[in-house]
Structure formats: structure tokens, C-alpha cells
Amino acid sequence: MRGLIVVAMMIGGCVPPASWTNLPEEDRQAWQRCVNVVSNTRCGSTVAEQDMVYRGVCGRELATTYSEQPSPESRKRWLLANGCPPSMVRPEAY
Numbered sequence: 135m136r137g138l139i140v141v142a143m144m145i146g147g148c149v150p151p152a153s154w155t156n157l158p159e160e161d162r163q164a165w166q167r168c169v170n171v172v173s174n175t176r177c178g179s180t181v182a183e184q185d186m187v188y189r190g191v192c193g194r195e196l197a198t199t200y201s202e203q204p205s206p207e208s209r210k211r212w213l214l215a216n217g218c219p220p221s222m223v224r225p226e227a228y
Contacts (some may be wrong), residue, residue, distance in 0.1 A: 149156035153201040161209050165200055167225070168218035172196055 154162075177192035178185075196216075203209040213223045221228045 152196060157201055160204065161201075161206055164210065164213060164223055165197065167222045168213045168216075169193070169197075169221065170201075170216050172213065172216045 159164075165169050173189065173196065175198055177189050179224050200209055200212055210223050214220060
């Protein structure tokens with residue numbers, strides 16, 4: 135069963151969405167800095183092993199929503215609105 139969970143996570147949660155390939159590197163880095171905070175906020179921070187597939191799918195949906203924002207500034211606002219602290223979204227400002 136554990137093997138199936140890992141495979142499902144790889145297929146559903148870890149493959150970047152198609153819109154991800156068009157993101158500027160700066161936006162990808164901002165996502166990497168914030169992904170754990172946003173995922174904990176939106177997908178739940180304590181996930182039992184059987185819920186790991188849910189967390190993977192939830193994380194992929196969040197990455198898709200983030201990457202589909204129309205501009206770098208709107209992506210920063212999205213991260214802030216979803217729990218990422220300003221110092222992680224714009225570390226150069228701190």
C-alpha cells in the first residue's frame with residue numbers, strides 16, 4: 135500500500151503543472167521559499183500517511199493556481215494572501 139501512495143504522489147503531486155514552464159525563475163524561487171507555508175495553510179499541516187495523496191494533489195492544485203496568476207506582482211499577492219510572510223515573498227526588501 136505504501137508503494138501505491140508514493141507512486142500516486144509522484145504522479146499527482148510532484149509533477150509541475152504545464153503553466154509552471156512559463157514562469158520566470160524569480161517566481162519559481164518565490165514558490166520554493168513559500169511552498170511549505172502555503173501548503174500547511176491550505177492543505178493542512180498534520181497529515182496522516184493515508185492522507186499524503188490528498189496533500190500531494192492539494193499541493194499541485196496550489197502550484198497550478200499560483201502559476202496561472204497573470205503577473206509576477208499578482209503571484210506575490212497570491213503568496214501573501216495564502217499565508218507566506220512578506221520576508222519570504224520579497225526577501226530582497228528585508
